[in-house]
Amino acid sequence: MAYIRRTLYSLHLCGLISTVIPVMVWLLLMHNVSEMSWNASKRSSNWLEYTAADGSPEDDFKCSAILEGDTETLQKAKLLLITKDFKRSVQIPDEYYIHATQDCRMFKLRRKYLTFPLSQEEEDFPLAFSIVVHHKVQNFERLLRAIYVPQNVYCIHVDKKAEASVHAAVSGISSCFDNVFMVSQPVSVVYAGWSRVEADLNCMADLYNVSTTWKYFINLCGQDFPLKTNLEIVRSLQALKGRNSLESDHGPDWKKRRWQKVHEIVDGKLKATEQAKDPPPFNLPIFTGNAYIVVSRGYVNRVLEDNHVQELMKWFEDTYSPDEFLWATIQRIPNVPGSVWPNAKYDMTDVNAIARVVKWEPDEGSEGQLGAVYPMCHGKHVRQICIYGAGDLKWLIEQHHLFANKFDVDIDVIAIQCLEKYLRNKALAEEH
Template sequence: MRFPKRGWQLRLLQFIGVLGSLWMLFLLRQVKTGRGPVFIFRYRWLEYTDDDSSPENICNCSAILQGEQEELLQAKLLTVTKDFQKRIQIPDEYYINATQDCRKFKVSRKYITLPLSKEEEAFPLAYSMVVHHKVQNFERLLRAVYTPQNIYCVHVDKKSPASVFSAIKGIVSCFPNVFMVSEAVSVVYAGWTRVQADLNCMADLYNASTTWKYFINLCGQDFPLKTNLEIVQTLRSLKGGNSLETEAMSPGKKWRVTTVFHTVDGKIQSTGKTKDPPPFNLPLLSGNAYIVVNRGYVRSVLEDKRVLALIEWAKDTYSPDEFLWATIQRIPGVPGSTWPNHKFDMTDMNAIARMVKWPWHEGSQGSLQAVYPECKGHHVRSVCVYGPGDLQWLIEQHHLFANKFDADTDPIAVYCLEKYLRQKALNELDLV
């Protein structure tokens, strides 16, 4: 026997129906904006929040990234206090101990362990990371660029303290696609071994995987300005080309490649002897140590007889990293290369590999002679170590990475940048 529904019961059912419709509309809207239920249950834990136990979390990163002067002043005052400087120091032993439990380490540090989009998964990258100190910097850099489809070779300078080596080895051991270079060298400033470190990683990466599309080399004080998806999309737009500084060598640098240099007691010294000209009459171009190149370029570095002859010739020059990659990029037939004609010259500002601020190119706002605004952090060996005041300008640049950052002296710039990039990466999620 069926009983007639009372009026209040009908109204309740209608109300529940309306709520259900509104909930479905809400979920659809959330999926479209990258905040659907999949995100809630699968990705929410990857967000960097103010609840994270970090001394920098008292800073308002949103205000800093918008260039609000009051917040920038507060950040600057905070970084000079003894208590803050003491709290931000992380000893090597922390990483040695923390990586004894890799699962806990990866969860607590919020590493991305699943591809965030099909586009990224289909376009893996290879990284060489040359490090000699500042483990905290390295670990935060690795976390910022880490995805499971990429592959990473880490070179730790043989001169590094044992604690640095152990800490980095512990971090590396937690990831199947991150490995220590097969042959480490003792890196000498401006000497050949700086190039050799990258060459050793290049060979290891090339032999370890056949799927990666582009090679990017980093040092421990670099940091990305783009998410992995943005990096992938930028590299796709190159359509097989490379991007690195490569331009005519100034007369003031010619001595670097016309005189024989040797390493003596860990320092590079001139012998006073004149070098023979480069092999195959190759025109030497000027550049820097950091590059974004395709797999074919790396194959040429390892196999092309012209490149191998140039590498052998360059071993007794001064600062070969500042001309070798640039010169290879202009050798006809190297995949992704450009013709050696001066019309194809590319400055570091036009290349996407690395943003570096040099004091002689800095200037006040509105200066027509300045290449970029003045450094808001401090300079170390004529390179700007970025402060929070540099971030608003940096994230507007087309470069994929910037150098230098130092979490040991000014971690707020790193903290706000990594927080900004993580939120951006999660907002880009491909949930369709």
């Protein structure tokens, strides 16, 4: 509405008001109709809510009971997941997205994307996201749908090695939104190699150049999922008051081997050599963290433009899993916006940072077990990481983290569907 008023005033100053006023009146009417439609639809709670009509067989299980941790409902959900008919009914092939996105208006309508900000507070605090994808388009699209709002910007990096159908489907989805785009310089990602950092860095640069208004950068992978609505994320970030939130601590001694030796790629895999690396530049202490970060625009500016940081990144290029050290170390460099002092008293673990909650198998334990960091995984472990099941949701939605890793439609689609539904209903019910 304010935009239309400003436009009318500008046209008046230019002497064009008499020729354009009919169009502007039409826009005003459409705005009022849209506003009335939104209010009416919010009261009826149908067109933006996720229902069985979206292709999700939600009549087969009760998400409300699952979120409450009801044992009987969770057991029924587990049995449902192994039935062939159910597994077939919830799969969305890449070809669906390739064809559906040829009509973007219908795609966004059918998939119930939020095409307008739900509040002024959110509109005034835009965010930037990078999403790294290499498979499972359905996972990615559900993630995008859950976090999508028109004031944010989203950079998508698809691994150059990904199948052609993945590239085509993700490209088709991105093309339907003005604020979602494919990274300008995709790379072929090698597990634990520098290319994983490079994927985020290339998106960082694109996001920084495409918009000057976003406040915070959050990096995601295609198997992440939010635990908070966009409004809750905005308020969590506002509460940081310019600080960053990511794991950054002195870490265990055994991890030092990952950056004390030179590594090289052999037959597509990263291998350690016997060659010792030179000390880090500027005598910087190396800190331990992980790939997931929530950082201010000022932090991103230093990453992209500061000579000292550039030299540090160059030094990390032949280390193992540099994403476990790079962001955490930059976070402890004095004068980096949002950083903290390198003293051990300022160490932050992944449990305390808001960036991401990940359940590592060695740290799991039964309730009350001494030494356990979090309860047992209800899904499946892959590389010692919990792929969440429906039984994990009750615990997850009680956490302060913004996102959780990992989810997989092939392991437990019910967990994703119920979390989706919970967040959408919560977003629509929030007082803005």
